[in-house]
Amino acid sequence: MNFAKELERVALIVERRLETLLASSAGTPTSLDEAMRYAVLGGGKRIRPFLLIESGRLFDVDERHSLDAACALECVHCYSLVHDDLPAMDDDDVRRGRPALHIAYDEATAILAGDALLTLAFEILSSPATHEDPGIRAELVFNLAKSAGWRGMALGQAIDLDAERQDLHEEGVARMQALKTGALFCFACEAGAILGRAKASDREKLRAYAMALGQAFQLADDLLDAQGDAEAIGKAVAKDADQGKATLVGLLGVEGAKARLAALVAEAENALAPFGPKASTLIETARFIAERRI
Amino acid sequence: MNFAKELERVALIVERRLETLLASSAGTPTSLDEAMRYAVLGGGKRIRPFLLIESGRLFDVDERHSLDAACALECVHCYSLVHDDLPAMDDDDVRRGRPALHIAYDEATAILAGDALLTLAFEILSSPATHEDPGIRAELVFNLAKSAGWRGMALGQAIDLDAERQDLHEEGVARMQALKTGALFCFACEAGAILGRAKASDREKLRAYAMALGQAFQLADDLLDAQGDAEAIGKAVAKDADQGKATLVGLLGVEGAKARLAALVAEAENALAPFGPKASTLIETARFIAERRI
Numbered sequence: 154m155n156f157a158k159e160l161e162r163v164a165l166i167v168e169r170r171l172e173t174l175l176a177s178s179a180g181t182p183t184s185l186d187e188a189m190r191y192a193v194l195g196g197g198k199r200i201r202p203f204l205l206i207e208s209g210r211l212f213d214v215d216e217r218h219s220l221d222a223a224c225a226l227e228c229v230h231c232y233s234l235v236h237d238d239l240p241a242m243d244d245d246d247v248r249r250g251r252p253a254l255h256i257a258y259d260e261a262t263a264i265l266a267g268d269a270l271l272t273l274a275f276e277i278l279s280s281p282a283t284h285e286d287p288g289i290r291a292e293l294v295f296n297l298a299k300s301a302g303w304r305g306m307a308l309g310q311a312i313d314l315d316a317e318r319q320d321l322h323e324e325g326v327a328r329m330q331a332l333k334t335g336a337l338f339c340f341a342c343e344a345g346a347i348l349g350r351a352k353a354s355d356r357e358k359l360r361a362y363a364m365a366l367g368q369a370f371q372l373a374d375d376l377l378d379a380q381g382d383a384e385a386i387g388k389a390v391a392k393d394a395d396q397g398k399a400t401l402v403g404l405l406g407v408e409g410a411k412a413r414l415a416a417l418v419a420e421a422e423n424a425l426a427p428f429g430p431k432a433s434t435l436i437e438t439a440r441f442i443a444e445r446r447i
Numbered sequence: 448m449n450f451a452k453e454l455e456r457v458a459l460i461v462e463r464r465l466e467t468l469l470a471s472s473a474g475t476p477t478s479l480d481e482a483m484r485y486a487v488l489g490g491g492k493r494i495r496p497f498l499l500i501e502s503g504r505l506f507d508v509d510e511r512h513s514l515d516a517a518c519a520l521e522c523v524h525c526y527s528l529v530h531d532d533l534p535a536m537d538d539d540d541v542r543r544g545r546p547a548l549h550i551a552y553d554e555a556t557a558i559l560a561g562d563a564l565l566t567l568a569f570e571i572l573s574s575p576a577t578h579e580d581p582g583i584r585a586e587l588v589f590n591l592a593k594s595a596g597w598r599g600m601a602l603g604q605a606i607d608l609d610a611e612r613q614d615l616h617e618e619g620v621a622r623m624q625a626l627k628t629g630a631l632f633c634f635a636c637e638a639g640a641i642l643g644r645a646k647a648s649d650r651e652k653l654r655a656y657a658m659a660l661g662q663a664f665q666l667a668d669d670l671l672d673a674q675g676d677a678e679a680i681g682k683a684v685a686k687d688a689d690q691g692k693a694t695l696v697g698l699l700g701v702e703g704a705k706a707r708l709a710a711l712v713a714e715a716e717n718a719l720a721p722f723g724p725k726a727s728t729l730i731e732t733a734r735f736i737a738e739r740r741i
Contacts, residue, residue: 185597185605236562241554260535261608264558268530268565269597275569276592279585287582291573294588298570303479303563311479314555 212349309333506643603627
């Protein structure tokens with residue numbers, strides 16, 4: 154199997170399903186509908202949905218049965234981008250090579266569309282169409298809410314905003330990134346395990362993998378920001394340093410960060426070694442994330 | 448039973464339970480924790496939790512078993528106030544007689560705290576502590592997400608923002624308010640019915656009651672805004688007219704609005720008549736809402 158092709162194939166089925174889930178009801182679409190579609194549709198690698206689907210596959214969950222959960226997760230990711238880009242937050246005007254939502258529409262619409270996407274994620278997860286077993290649905294909701302909420306992603310963003318005003322040490326930056334980025338990666342893998350009714354010890358392995366992967370992803374992102382090409386990335390670069398943001402590249406230097414990245418990929422691989430060849434796609438995902446240039 | 452005393456008693460147990468649910472974990476509370484507590488704690492009539500608990504009581508649900516769902520609903524209500532007050536939305540500086548959250552903290556914290564409260568509501572609803580049956584938990588989540596989301600409350604707010612720019616006719620205003628205010632009232636009653644495993648025909652009656660009640664609540668609110676005393680209400684008054692907002696009082700006149708209010712209370716009472724004396728507290732709630740002066 155060609156990894157890049159598989160990633161593209163899954164991104165396409167995720168995009169199509171999101172199209173359906175975000176389709177307007179009969180009648181004229183409202184500006185809220187349009188803004189939500191703008192925020193979610195039109196590309197992206199769909200790494201989190203891919204991780205969820207591949208984690209499920211590890212426990213023999215067919216992608217048709219993990220697709221809606223994967224789309225719910227992507228809605229949460231997109232909501233977080235929309236709100237993070239707001240002027241009061243990170244104040245980014247460009248996202249995925251297009252105007253950020255609050256530029257394309259306005260701030261009020263961006264706030265509302267983010268709220269509505271977050272809410273939609275829970276509507277999808279709790280829908281009987283997502284899984285026939287309500288126990289699975291309730292567990293997915295519970296885990297996503299914990300990952301995205303005040304002890305997870307939202308806390309990470311709060312610490313990140315604070316860090317622009319105060320210096321964070323290496324441990325503090327790592328914790329902030331584990332929350333801000335890592336929490337949704339952990340949910341992606343956890344959700345696959347929930348859908349596959351995986352045993353606790355297998356969940357633990359997958360969790361170790363997801364933690365390493367989340368850190369690798371963020372480190373690769375920071376390296377791109379420090380070295381990158383704005384046109385290829387589709388958003389502003391070198392913003393972190395300009396804003397005095399705490400990043401590990403700033404603390405470790407570029408070479409130090411690259412060494413850490415390699416160690417994280419090895420950690421992710423080791424965590425999944427007990428699964429044997431079944432985990433090869435997830436392991437390739439870790440390598441892909443570390444090596445990405447855009 | 449004295450209705451006002453009962454409302455106060457329930458508000459107090461809701462406040463205490465919210466205190467516990469929003470308690471910081473060990474360690475220094477973050478500014479996000481503090482902002483969430485500021486947004487939720489410290490008073491309010493807790494009408495929506497009261498409705499949820501009383502609706503449950505109609506089907507013999509003890510308040511100990513509806514309290515957490517009631518608190519989840521209040522978190523969603525408070526999130527909606529925090530985001531609606533933002534400068535980009537309704538731009539209100541005062542809420543419940545205190546500075547709005549974005550004034551007391553800052554805009555970024557207000558956006559994040561709102562996000563985190565919305566997410567926490569789903570964490571609470573899907574928690575095994577809320578109900579032992581995961582089918583009930585999943586149904587609560589599904590219904591709250593639909594009520595609060597892009598076809599419910601969020602859509603109502605989007606139409607409201609739009610209405611500041613374009614004239615709405617009476618039917619349009621009624622629809623906007625049914626979404627913006629009515630949807631959470633409907634969920635309050637629906638959740639009581641879900642917890643009580645009510646049959647479909649009983650749910651339908653309760654739904655009719657909630658729709659009338661939501662409209663009555665909004666109309667009473669608009670009347671207060673048109674006639675009210677800023678100090679007693681604890682927020683700015685006559686803002687709607689100043690902002691050219693579409694309200695039914697503007698369209699019907701004060702006397703017309705009062706007549707409509709009386710008709711809505713009668714509608715709410717009729718919907719619950721088949722339940723007999725068991726529904727007396729819910730019927731008193733409708734009267735209380737119509738007659739409130741603050």
